[in-house]
Amino acid sequence: MHTADWHLGKIVNSVHMTEDQAYVLEELITIIKDEKPDVIIIAGDLYDRSIPPKEAVELLNHVLTKIITDFEIPILSISGNHDSPDRLEFGTQLFKAKQLYIETKLKNNLEPITLYDHAGPVHFHLIPYMEPADARQFFEDETIQSHQVAMKAIINHIEQHNDMDERHILVGHAFIAGGMESESEERLSMIGGSPYVDANLFHLFNYVALGHLHQPQRVTRDTIRYSGSILKYSFSEANHKKSVTILEIDETGQCHMEFIPLKPRRDMRVIEGYFADLLDEKYVQRTEDYLHISLLDDGQLVDPMGKLRKKFPNILRLERKVLSSKMKLNDLNRIKEKQQMSHIQLFESFYEEMKGDLITDQRKSHMAKVIQQLVEQERGK
Numbered sequence: 366m367h368t369a370d371w372h373l374g375k376i377v378n379s380v381h382m383t384e385d386q387a388y389v390l391e392e393l394i395t396i397i398k399d400e401k402p403d404v405i406i407i408a409g410d411l412y413d414r415s416i417p418p419k420e421a422v423e424l425l426n427h428v429l430t431k432i433i434t435d436f437e438i439p440i441l442s443i444s445g446n447h448d449s450p451d452r453l454e455f456g457t458q459l460f461k462a463k464q465l466y467i468e469t470k471l472k473n474n475l476e477p478i479t480l481y482d483h484a485g486p487v488h489f490h491l492i493p494y495m496e497p498a499d500a501r502q503f504f505e506d507e508t509i510q511s512h513q514v515a516m517k518a519i520i521n522h523i524e525q526h527n528d529m530d531e532r533h534i535l536v537g538h539a540f541i542a543g544g545m546e547s548e549s550e551e552r553l554s555m556i557g558g559s560p561y562v563d564a565n566l567f568h569l570f571n572y573v574a575l576g577h578l579h580q581p582q583r584v585t586r587d588t589i590r591y592s593g594s595i596l597k598y599s600f601s602e603a604n605h606k607k608s609v610t611i612l613e614i615d616e617t618g619q620c621h622m623e624f625i626p627l628k629p630r631r632d633m634r635v636i637e638g639y640f641a642d643l644l645d646e647k648y649v650q651r652t653e654d655y656l657h658i659s660l661l662d663d664g665q666l667v668d669p670m671g672k673l674r675k676k677f678p679n680i681l682r683l684e685r686k687v688l689s690s691k692m693k694l695n696d697l698n699r700i701k702e703k704q705q706m707s708h709i710q711l712f713e714s715f716y717e718e719m720k721g722d723l724i725t726d727q728r729k730s731h732m733a734k735v736i737q738q739l740v741e742q743e744r745g746k
Contacts, residue, residue: 366397366402366404366405366609366611367574367610367611367612368405368406368407368408368592368595368610369406369407369408369409369410369445369538369574369575369577369591369593369594370409370410370445370592370593370594371386371390371407371410371411371412371595372386372412372413372447372594372596372598373411373412373413373417373421373422374412374417374418374420375413375596375598376413377598377655378655378681380679381420382596382598383418383420383421384630385629385631386424386595386596387424388630389595389596389628389630390424390595392627392628393428393595393627394428394431394432396609396625397432397438398436400611401436402438402611403438403439403480403482404439404440404489405432405438405439405440405441406441406442406574407440407441407442407443407576408442408445408536408537408538408574408575408577408592409443409444409445409448409538409576409577410445410446410448410538411425411442411444411445411448411453412425412447412449412453413447414447415449415452416449416452429465433463433464433465439464439466439480440464440465440466441466441478442465442468442491443467443468443469443491443493443494443536443538443576444467444469444493444494445493445494445538445577446494446538446551446577447551448469448494450469450493451469453469454469454470457469466478468491468492469493470493470495471492471493471495471499471503471519474526475490475522475523477489477490477491477523477533478491483616484532485531485532485616486531486532487532487534487614488527488533488534489534489535490523490533490534490570491536492536492537492538493538494539494577495515496737496740496741497509497510497514498737500514500516500518501515512539512540512560513561516537516539516562517566520535520566520569523535524569529569532571532614533569533570533571534571534572534573534574534614535567535570535572535574536574536575537574537575537576538576538577539560539562539575539577540560540561540578541561541562541563541575541589541591542562542564542584543584543585544578544582544591545578545580545582546578547579547580547601547602547605548599548600548601548602550577550578550579564585564586564589565585567589570588571614572588572614572620573589573590575589575590575591575592576592577591578593579593579594579597579605580593580605581593581605581606581607581608581610581624587620587622588620590622592608593605593608594607595609596627596629597629597632600633600635600657600681602633603634603635606626607626607629608624608625608627609624609625610622610623611624631655631679633654633655633657634656634657635656636648636649636656636659637659637686638658638659638660638661639660639661639662640660640662640666640669643673643676643677644672644673644676646676649677651677652679653678654677655679656677656679656680656681657680657681657683658680658683659684659685660683660684660685660686661686662685663685670683709729709732709736712724712732713729716728
């Protein structure tokens with residue numbers, strides 16, 4: 366079973382999602398009970414931030430303990446860009462005795478976790494989220510300045526130290542070029558280069574189990590796959606079909622996949638319509654789903670949020686379609702440009718806007734160091 370991006374402790378539009386996460390994880394446990402997988406992969410971002418709230422820690426502890434004690438199924442997990450490697454690493458040596466493997470850093474000569482079925486070994490390579498600096502330090506190679514070069518060094522190392530004619534599965538948390546983003550994913554660090562990794566690097570692996578992008582999707586081929594997040598975490602994901610991936614790998618290394626849907630306690634939907642029609646429930650029946658409502662009215666409205674919340678208590682966003690569409694048309698190209706910018710490029714743009722002048726190379730260098738320090742602090746290093 367391949368899952369990822371639980372983001373326990375997530376807050377969406379000021380709403381704590383822990384209750385919804387607990388509900389969908391109970392559903393996941395039911396799927397595990399029915400499917401009886403031989404191994405469970407969690408491809409990063411177990412938590413939503415480096416210092417998760419108490420409720421999130423308790424929920425993760427409950428779920429992992431239940432899987433290990435009730436089903437005795439091995440769990441292979443890695444840290445993502447939202448997790449603190451140091452905090453998530455606590456107790457990992459003890460957990461291995463119960464077949465809970467959590468890899469948070471590049472170490473131990475990148476030795477795989479090897480499990481066996483009737484046809485022999487399957488090697489699982491757990492590659493946690495890393496900055497290029499992490500790989501640079503691990504390999505003692507100053508030429509590693511980007512996510513692409515870092516991943517290439519890791520895969521070269523794996524290929525040199527393993528028999529690639531056997532079956533190999535890579536578990537990673539990265540941005541593979543060609544994947545489709547949504548608003549709830551935090552931009553990976555671009556310090557020192559692009560965050561994108563070329564999918565062609567993985568051609569010798571039978572399956573690549575990915576985390577980071579929240580939409581379930583393949584990238585270039587069926588066996589390079591993001592399982593997606595367990596819940597919708599922004600309205601840009603309203604049309605996503607959340608699921609877990611069930612992977613069957615045969616003795617030749619061929620893979621067959623099945624996708625089991627996850628049904629949330631409360632869906633996240635975008636609704637468009639006129640105020641009076643919404644009150645009359647013409648577009649949607651009263652619901653506790655999380656809603657983003659776009660009103661088509663162009664006249665004055667008296668307390669629309671208060672009146673609508675009597676029927677739709679979980680409205681998280683209310684906007685006027687006429688006003689917002691004009692703004693979106695004007696700003697769309699600028700927003701798209703900024704989504705492609707690195708942290709340092711965004712600061713350069715801000716600096717030029719504020720100062721009316723280009724930033725000097727010296728200040729740019731200082732700022733790059735500050736951004737790197739902030740990225741490391743956020744990850745609890």
